[in-house]
Structures are given as C-alpha cells and as structure tokens.
C-alpha cells in the first residue's frame with residue numbers, strides 16, 4: 082500500500098531525520114513510501130515520487146527538508162483538494178504522514194472527512210505552539226541556533242556598553258523567546274503570555290547599572306510586536322546606546338541536534354505504528370512526560386497551547402511583572 086509523506090508550513094530541523102526513518106521503516110514493513118514534494122501544493126500538482134533508500138542516504142544531518150514545504154492557500158478550496166485526492170489515487174496512496182503545525186493538521190482533517198484518506202500528523206514547528214504535546218520537532222535546534230546567536234551578540238554588547246533588543250520568532254507563542262532569555266542570561270524578556278512592566282524593569286535595571294552593569298540583552302517575542310517600543314525605552318529611559326537585531330529565518334536553519342534527530346525517528350515510529358495498525362484513522366503524535374501518544378486532530382486543534390506555569394514563573398523577574 083502507498084504511504085505518502087509531506088511537510089507543510091514552516092520547515093523545522095528534524096524533518097530530514099523523520100523523512101529518512103519514514104522511508105526505512107516503510108520499506109522494512111513491505112509498504113511503499115512516497116515523497117509528496119512542496120506540501121499540499123505539490124499534492125495538488127502531482128509532485129509525487131516513489132521513495133527509495135538512496136533518496137534518504139546522507140540527509141540525516143541536514144537542516145530544512147529535502148522534500149520541501151509550502152503554505153498552501155489552494156488547499157483551502159474544495160476543487161483543489163479534489164485534485165489532490167485524484168493525484169494520490171493515481172499513485173495508490175491511501176495514507177499520509179504530515180510534518181507540520183496546527184493549520185496543516187486542520188486542513189488534513191477536512192481532507193480526511195471528505196475523501197477518507199487516513200493520516201498521522203507529526204508536530205514540527207520551531208514555535209512549539211501545538212496543544213497536547215510538550216515538544217515539536219525542530220525546537221531544540223532552533224533554541225541552540227538562538228543561543229549561539231545571543232552568545233555572539235553578548236560579546237559585542239559587552240564590548241561597547243550597549244543594549245540590544247533581539248526579536249525572536251514564535252508567532253503568538255513566547256516559548257522560544259522565554260527559554261532563550263533564560264538560557265542566555267538575558268536581562269529582559271517580553272513575551273505575549275506574561276506582558277511586561279517597564280516601570281518595574283526600569284527600577285531594577287537602574288539599580289544594576291549603578292552597581293556596574295554596562296550592557297543589556299532584551300529578548301522580545303515577535304508576537305508581542307513590542308520590539309521598537311522596548312528599544313525606544315532603553316534609549317530614552319535608561320539612556321543606553323541601543324541596537325535592534327531581528328534574528329529572523331536564521332532561527333529555522335541549522336543541522337538538527339542529536340535530540341531532534343532522535344525525536345524525528347521516534348515521532349515517525351509511533352505515527353507509522355498507529356497508521357499501519359489500522360486502528361487509527363486520523364491523529365497527531367504527541368509527546369508528554371517522556372511518552373508518546375496519539376490524540377485526535379479535533380482535540381489538538383481545538384485547544385490552545387500554554388507554556389507551563391513553572392517556566393513562566395522563572396522568567397517573571399525579566400518581564401517586570403513579578404518583582
């Protein structure tokens with residue numbers, strides 16, 4: 082039976098290890114693995130190819146995804162979903178493994194309800210914003226790329242007596258920014274989940290500056306939209322020579338860390354087992370407290386991911402919300 086794999090939405094390190102394991106496992110189980118290139122766009126256009134061991138040799142260490150990704154607007158329209166289904170039928174593909182985020186999973190659920198194509202979603206996004214799973218593929222690599230960048234920025238900030246505002250990706254979710262601020266020893270952290278209190282921050286930082294602090298790293302999650310405001314505040318209220326760095330898509334690059342390689346394998350192992358057992362029609366593989374489970378799309382997509390309170394508390398002082 083044909084099983085297709087595709088990536089949808091923002092690419093994430095760990096996708097290639099997942100793709101490699103998918104091909105190896107399908108072949109060892111006597112199934113036929115297919116690559117669907119460029120996400121739902123490629124599915125609509127029939128960019129589909131039978132995958133072999135050769136296709137996946139030497140890809141494990143590479144960032145991004147060798148089968149490419151896309152954000153498909155056409156897949157929102159029924160006529161294009163019909164076209165996509167026809168393409169799958171042509172290749173005898175009855176099941177899908179999809180690496181992506183909530184938006185992609187919701188689209189797939191509609192597709193499943195319309196055409197009966199069974200699928201498993203694997204959370205893969207640097208944003209770590211999917212409900213019911215503590216981990217999404219690519220997060221560890223992104224955090225390490227950010228950590229390295231912040232270490233470099235600290236070098237120049239401390240040499241010049243400057244403040245740096247560093248904007249971190251994550252859409253509406255502050256997870257990447259929060260963990261990066263904590264693990265890089267930043268002085269300020271602004272995330273959507275906590276808000277910020279500039280007055281409290283000013284009192285704390287003025288005291289620290291008096292006692293010898295001569296540079297500041299302020300981490301701002303893109304979802305707050307507060308990058309310029311924080312930079313102006315550092316310049317005008319704290320009288321710091323201030324620069325802004327938007328890390329941008331650098332955060333999506335880099336060779337997958339050991340953790341993302343292993344998680345890529347494990348997510349696919351659990352997803353394929355569920356799909357091949359025939360017991361699961363549709364679902365998402367989630368990871369909680371060291372174990373993997375399958376949850377229904379409706380359950381995952383109808384709830385909002387929340388950063389755990391213990392982690393939020395650790396960053397309280399950096400937001401000025403807790404003093």
Ligand code: F6P
Pocket residue numbers: 091206207208250251252303333
């Ligand atoms: O969802 C991953 C992500 O990198 C977000 O953090 C970011 O807001 C968005 O994708 C950027 O999207 P694009 O690559 O389409 O510019």
